Amino acid sequence: MLRSLMPNVYRCVLTVVAVACVAFAASAQTLSLEERIQQCGGCHGEDGNSKLENIPSLAGQPAFFTLNQLVLMREGVRRVEPMMPFVKDLKDSDIQALAAHFEKLTPQASDEKIDPALVERGAKIAAQRRCASCHLPTLAGQEQMPRLAKQRVDYMIMAMNAYLKDQRQGADTNMTAAIFGLSPNDITALAHYAASR
Ligand code: HEC
Numbered sequence: 001m002l003r004s005l006m007p008n009v010y011r012c013v014l015t016v017v018a019v020a021c022v023a024f025a026a027s028a029q030t031l032s033l034e035e036r037i038q039q040c041g042g043c044h045g046e047d048g049n050s051k052l053e054n055i056p057s058l059a060g061q062p063a064f065f066t067l068n069q070l071v072l073m074r075e076g077v078r079r080v081e082p083m084m085p086f087v088k089d090l091k092d093s094d095i096q097a098l099a100a101h102f103e104k105l106t107p108q109a110s111d112e113k114i115d116p117a118l119v120e121r122g123a124k125i126a127a128q129r130r131c132a133s134c135h136l137p138t139l140a141g142q143e144q145m146p147r148l149a150k151q152r153v154d155y156m157i158m159a160m161n162a163y164l165k166d167q168r169q170g171a172d173t174n175m176t177a178a179i180f181g182l183s184p185n186d187i188t189a190l191a192h193y194a195a196s197r
């Protein structure tokens with residue numbers, strides 16, 4: 001009884017996989033910009049402001065920064081496993097359109113708690129380390145330099161630690177130099193300061 005059922009089960013599984021693959025291949029080629037934006041919104045927030053831990057907001061990011069990062073991710077240089085399925089088949093024109101879209105959205109602070117004492121300390125370190133010389137005095141970012149203002153605290157701490165440990169592939173070495181030698185408390189203070197701007 002069991003033996004005679006087995007081949008049918010396998011056939012069924014194979015059919016389901018084949019149908020799923022065909023459906024995926026078709027959708028990968030024909031996704032509209034709107035559909036792609038919706039996919040991104042599942043993690044980065046519908047309005048480009050992330051509500052999820054360690055996932056950055058994209059709203060108000062300089063288009064050139066987003067474009068750069070998406071190319072690095074598509075080429076597998078900056079490896080972000082959860083994003084691979086969403087970037088691997090992006091065309092240059094898709095990347096340009098997505099980057100332009102997110103630049104136009106309004107950044108909003110996350111609901112993480114901001115500590116005023118850390119903001120004050122972070123402001124001093126930022127002045128010493130001249131963060132504004134690249135990220136602008138408003139910390140809105142420019143060209144390949146990302147917006148830090150209203151970015152998530154947890155994400156910025158994670159990102160700065162990745163630079164310090166040389167774990168962010170494809171990154172500009174200027175950034176590692178800018179925070180070289182800072183303590184974990186200094187990094188946290190900088191993140192609170194930047195998020196509060
Ligand atoms: C499954 C969740 C998920 C989806 C869907 C997703 N992302 Fe991401 N994305 C992430 C995570 C997680 C990171 C942070 C990775 C890291 O640095 O560890 C990230 C980082 C980024 C960054 C880098 C931002 C920065 O400040 O460094 C950009 C740009 C980006 N995503 C754009 C997109 C776009 C555009 C889409 C839609 C095509 C998309 N993402 C879909 C999870 C996702």
Ligand code: HEC
Pocket residue numbers: 056125126129130131132133134135144145146147148151156157159160168170171172174175178179190194
């Ligand atoms: C010489 C220019 C320069 C200076 C000074 C600088 N940065 Fe950056 N920063 C960059 C660039 C370029 C990137 C993007 C690098 C990449 O491709 O990963 C970046 C990325 C970042 C990121 C990652 C954000 C994201 O969305 O992924 C954070 C956080 C950050 N900088 C914080 C700071 C802080 C805080 C300071 C001051 C202590 C600072 N930066 C000083 C150039 C600079």
